[in-house]
Amino acid sequence: MSKRIGTFNVNGKNADTIVEPQMLLVDVLREKLDLTGTKRACAAGNCGACTVLADGDPICSCITLAVAAEGREIETVEGLRAADGTLHPLQQAFIDHCAAQCGYCTAGMLMTAKALLEANPRPTREDVKRALSGNSCRCTGYVKIIDAVMDAAQQINAAKEVAA
Amino acid sequence: MTALDPIPEGGFGDAVTRREDLRLTTGQGRFLDDIVLAGMAHMATVRSDRAHARIVSVDVETARQADGVLAVLTGADFAASGWGDIPCESMPPAITKGQWVRTPYPALLTDRVMAMGDLVAIVVAESRKAALDAVELVEVAYDDLPVVTSLEAALSEDAPQLYENAPGNRVFSAQIGDADAVEAAFAKATHVVPLTTRQPRMAHASMEMRGSIGVYDARMGRYELTTSTQNPHSVRRLLASSILKVPAHKVRVSAGDVGGAFGLKGRVYPEDVLVLWAAERLRRPVKWVPTRSEAFVADFHGRDQMADGEMAFDAEGRILGLRATTVHNLGCRLGPATGVSPFLSARMLAGPYAMPAAHVRVEGVFSNTRTTTSFRGAGRPEATYFLERMLDKAAAQIGLDPAEIRRRNLLTADQMPYKTALIDRYDCGDFKAVFERAVTLADWGGFETRRAQSAANGKLRGQGISCFVEVSALSNERMELRFDLTGAATVIAGTFSHGQGHHTLYAQMVQDWLGLPFEQISVVDGDTDQVAYGGGTYASRSVTVGGSALRRACDEIIAKGKTIAARLMQASEDELTFEKGLYVRRDSNERMSLSEVAVASYRVLGHPADLGVGLEATGTYTAQPQNYPNGCHIVEVEVDPDFGTVTLVDYIAVDDVGVAVNPLLLEGQLIGSTAMGVGQALIEQVVYDDAGQQVTAAFTEYGVPRATHMPPIRSELLNTPTDTNPLGVKGGAEVGTIAAPPAIIRAIEDAIGCPSASLTLPTSAEKILDALHKTNDKKKAKP
Numbered sequence: 001m002s003k004r005i006g007t008f009n010v011n012g013k014n015a016d017t018i019v020e021p022q023m024l025l026v027d028v029l030r031e032k033l034d035l036t037g038t039k040r041a042c043a044a045g046n047c048g049a050c051t052v053l054a055d056g057d058p059i060c061s062c063i064t065l066a067v068a069a070e071g072r073e074i075e076t077v078e079g080l081r082a083a084d085g086t087l088h089p090l091q092q093a094f095i096d097h098c099a100a101q102c103g104y105c106t107a108g109m110l111m112t113a114k115a116l117l118e119a120n121p122r123p124t125r126e127d128v129k130r131a132l133s134g135n136s137c138r139c140t141g142y143v144k145i146i147d148a149v150m151d152a153a154q155q156i157n158a159a160k161e162v163a164a
Numbered sequence: 165m166t167a168l169d170p171i172p173e174g175g176f177g178d179a180v181t182r183r184e185d186l187r188l189t190t191g192q193g194r195f196l197d198d199i200v201l202a203g204m205a206h207m208a209t210v211r212s213d214r215a216h217a218r219i220v221s222v223d224v225e226t227a228r229q230a231d232g233v234l235a236v237l238t239g240a241d242f243a244a245s246g247w248g249d250i251p252c253e254s255m256p257p258a259i260t261k262g263q264w265v266r267t268p269y270p271a272l273l274t275d276r277v278m279a280m281g282d283l284v285a286i287v288v289a290e291s292r293k294a295a296l297d298a299v300e301l302v303e304v305a306y307d308d309l310p311v312v313t314s315l316e317a318a319l320s321e322d323a324p325q326l327y328e329n330a331p332g333n334r335v336f337s338a339q340i341g342d343a344d345a346v347e348a349a350f351a352k353a354t355h356v357v358p359l360t361t362r363q364p365r366m367a368h369a370s371m372e373m374r375g376s377i378g379v380y381d382a383r384m385g386r387y388e389l390t391t392s393t394q395n396p397h398s399v400r401r402l403l404a405s406s407i408l409k410v411p412a413h414k415v416r417v418s419a420g421d422v423g424g425a426f427g428l429k430g431r432v433y434p435e436d437v438l439v440l441w442a443a444e445r446l447r448r449p450v451k452w453v454p455t456r457s458e459a460f461v462a463d464f465h466g467r468d469q470m471a472d473g474e475m476a477f478d479a480e481g482r483i484l485g486l487r488a489t490t491v492h493n494l495g496c497r498l499g500p501a502t503g504v505s506p507f508l509s510a511r512m513l514a515g516p517y518a519m520p521a522a523h524v525r526v527e528g529v530f531s532n533t534r535t536t537t538s539f540r541g542a543g544r545p546e547a548t549y550f551l552e553r554m555l556d557k558a559a560a561q562i563g564l565d566p567a568e569i570r571r572r573n574l575l576t577a578d579q580m581p582y583k584t585a586l587i588d589r590y591d592c593g594d595f596k597a598v599f600e601r602a603v604t605l606a607d608w609g610g611f612e613t614r615r616a617q618s619a620a621n622g623k624l625r626g627q628g629i630s631c632f633v634e635v636s637a638l639s640n641e642r643m644e645l646r647f648d649l650t651g652a653a654t655v656i657a658g659t660f661s662h663g664q665g666h667h668t669l670y671a672q673m674v675q676d677w678l679g680l681p682f683e684q685i686s687v688v689d690g691d692t693d694q695v696a697y698g699g700g701t702y703a704s705r706s707v708t709v710g711g712s713a714l715r716r717a718c719d720e721i722i723a724k725g726k727t728i729a730a731r732l733m734q735a736s737e738d739e740l741t742f743e744k745g746l747y748v749r750r751d752s753n754e755r756m757s758l759s760e761v762a763v764a765s766y767r768v769l770g771h772p773a774d775l776g777v778g779l780e781a782t783g784t785y786t787a788q789p790q791n792y793p794n795g796c797h798i799v800e801v802e803v804d805p806d807f808g809t810v811t812l813v814d815y816i817a818v819d820d821v822g823v824a825v826n827p828l829l830l831e832g833q834l835i836g837s838t839a840m841g842v843g844q845a846l847i848e849q850v851v852y853d854d855a856g857q858q859v860t861a862a863f864t865e866y867g868v869p870r871a872t873h874m875p876p877i878r879s880e881l882l883n884t885p886t887d888t889n890p891l892g893v894k895g896g897a898e899v900g901t902i903a904a905p906p907a908i909i910r911a912i913e914d915a916i917g918c919p920s921a922s923l924t925l926p927t928s929a930e931k932i933l934d935a936l937h938k939t940n941d942k943k944k945a946k947p
């Protein structure tokens with residue numbers, strides 16, 4: 001199998017690693033870059049646990065060829081925190097609302113929600129449900145995840161208003 | 165939901181956010197597949213694509229030659245190793261009298277596969293990809309055998325017999341209750357209502373699949389298994405005593421973060437055995453993580469039960485007696501916990517009602533399907549579904565409102581303690597008061613207005629109700645509390661948190677009981693090398709058994725600390741009181757904190773030799789008797805008559821969990837368990853075709869609820885603390901799984917106007933449209 005050096009921009013940093021043609025983005029993130037926060041749960045694009053952002057759009061890293069992610073800005077759960085360690089409002093809201101139980105779907109939920117709030121800063125509950133409908137959670141029953149996303153939207157908007 | 169104001173730390177009863185969540189929201193969880201060990205090889209599996217066949221030959225030569233392959237091992241190799249079978253250890257002797265069929269269960273099969281997904285061989289390779297690729301090169305020749313693909317097929321008279329010693333494919337046929345008393349009850353009945361219900365086969369489908377890493381420590385002659393489990397000690401016990409036949413100290417089982425289990429991950433699986441076996445042979449760590457489709461066919465399933473019986477009522481709709489036969493499809497062979505659900509289900513058919521007589525025959529059957537095991541609720545959902553649908557049907561037959569028939573039969577506080585006609589003795593609770601609160605909260609009587617409003621929007625609205633009592637707190641538990649020489653405390657827990665937030669709950673308890681600062685308390689669980697004994701976490705047990713044992717450990721710490729403090733303060737123990745973490749000498753300003761006492765207990769100089777070294781205590785709790793959570797859930801649905809789709813528009817849950825240790829976490833359990841009930845009601849079902857092929861092996865084929873399925877939930881607690889444990893708590897993690905399905909199905913029937921108990925689980929849009937058409941045809945036929 002042919003191999004070559006691939007360059008990936010992940011969480012604002014470039015990283016070079018050896019890639020093979022069949023490798024998936026989730027494999028590069030987890031196995032080459034040690035970013036294990038992104039989870040592999042179905043490897044078929046059905047459950048959303050592997051969701052990362054590519055140029056701001058949520059994608060399933062388990063069905064994205066690694067080579068197709070080169071040249072795109074990839075963002076994973078590890079990149080959500082500010083440089084000073086401050087939690088992203090979504091992370092804080094997930095903690096405040098107890099929106100994680102086992103935590104396996106959490107990274108995917110956070111990344112999907114981040115993309116939603118960037119595209120739609122004032123979502124309705126129905127908007128949130130629709131946005132998260134590709135992300136499975138087997139523990140929480142979703143209600144607290146939806147609560148957390150609604151709360152985070154408010155926090156982000158309030159912070160923006162203060163800044164403006 | 166209840167208005168909560170979460171706080172980052174607090175005591176017993178506070179809505180404390182979880183200390184687990186910082187790591188889980190920042191991508192720092194450490195799940196099985198996140199672990200990489202030096203020199204680690206990867207295992208992939210060769211599984212049967214047949215439902216029932218003789219294994220004629222297994223050709224592994226081509227696979228052995230493939231790049232990166234380290235070993236290809238077959239059932240013959242495993243048989244030669246002398247490793248033992250996986251036993252079934254869950255058939256209650258008091259009920260079965262030992263009369264049940266034992267099945268061989270080696271980790272790799274040699275002669276016969278009995279279900280799709282059965283293990284025939286393994287490949288171990290340098291990478292997961294190399295192992296998976298080489299699996300395709302293993303050639304297995306089969307000779308197909310006749311197939312039994314379902315519970316119904318297993319029972320049919322001309323069914324192939326899967327085991328020579330199991331005539332009629334029966335695993336067991338046992339009974340509880342009093343058949344003569346039931347006979348007498350039916351003799352004086354005004355109404356007799358027959359009913360058959362069918363529980364679909366369910367897949368736990370935890371977001372993190374099972375997975376294991378085996379290490380053989382040749383230096384110490386010791387086996388180390390890291391696995392995604394909910395019960396490390398049970399895995400170790402089975403490995404040591406049944407499979408390896410070595411002392412338990414030769415086996416270590418540990419787990420990191422575990423991504424959900426729901427009964428799936430309670431005991432040992434063949435793949436756990438195989439990674440250890442391969443690791444010993446290869447002298448390298450061996451990891452197995454399945455593909456999702458592999459998990460769907462390899463994982464044990466849940467439910468798959470039929471209940472058939474009749475209930476006798478007097479003229480006013482009061483229950484006189486119940487007779488029922490339940491049949492559980494246990495799959496092709498028995499797993500360790502396969503016996504749990506059938507017998508829990510049988511005994512909980514006593515229900516939350518005054519039921520003077522009951523008799524239940526409970527049977528298990530073999531079929532060419534995957535082994536079944538506990539699934540969230542484990543037997544209580546099966547029992548509750550049958551009873552609640554029975555009351556719905558009886559209400560229609562007798563001419564009563566579904567709420568009214570329950571009102572006439574539910575047990576009240578002044579009937580407690582109540583000995584059921586089957587096995588249990590409910591110690592406390594006011595089932596009727598819980599019900600009345602739910603009926604009020606839901607405005608049950610005002611429903612017709614809301615029905616009319618929905619009708620104006622072209623939607624069919626219905627309401628359904630379900631009452632239940634369940635049993636929780638199984639087995640015994642042991643908790644240690646150990647102070648270190650900095651004066652901080654560690655809880656060493658026999659329970660094992662895999663999403664429930666125990667590390668927060670136990671810290672709350674210790675903060676409250678010992679007056680320690682929250683950050684001075686840590687919790688260790690999930691490692692048999694660190695935890696001497698434990699029962700793991702399942703069946704809503706942990707807060708009851710773990711919390712009660714921890715309470716006793718804390719009480720012992722207070723007493724031991726007092727002895728040390730008295731010496732240090734040159735006082736008598738009678739002079740000291742313990743308040744909020746301080747030993748205070750009566751009528752003086754002298755005080756010492758528990759942490760100071762703990763630090764002193766490690767001093768080489770100055771600490772009296774007769775007091776030993778250190779400060780630690782062990783608390784135990786044995787659930788004799790168990791406790792009985794109960795509740796009443798009411799659902800309103802809207803059905804779209806054109807598409808047959810169901811929207812849950814309102815969900816009211818009133819539950820009695822005794823005492824809430826952390827209302828925030830409890831809500832999470834309540835909503836999460838309800839989601840599983842919603843799934844069972846509407847979409848979840850493992851399906852086998854007529855050849856025994858499992859056709860649900862992906863999330864596109866096996867539906868799990870999504871965010872869009874979930875209703876808003878209005879939840880209240882109406883608690884009656886139990887005095888069967890020191891905390892007063894009852895289980896609270898399975899309520900919605902138990903209560904939701906019958907209420908939802910009844911609500912759909914009410915919406916579309918079809919007869920009570922005519923729809924079956926899961927109620928798909930197809931079934932709803934079919935029922936709607938039949939109902940409409942009947943209406944048209946009437947002049």
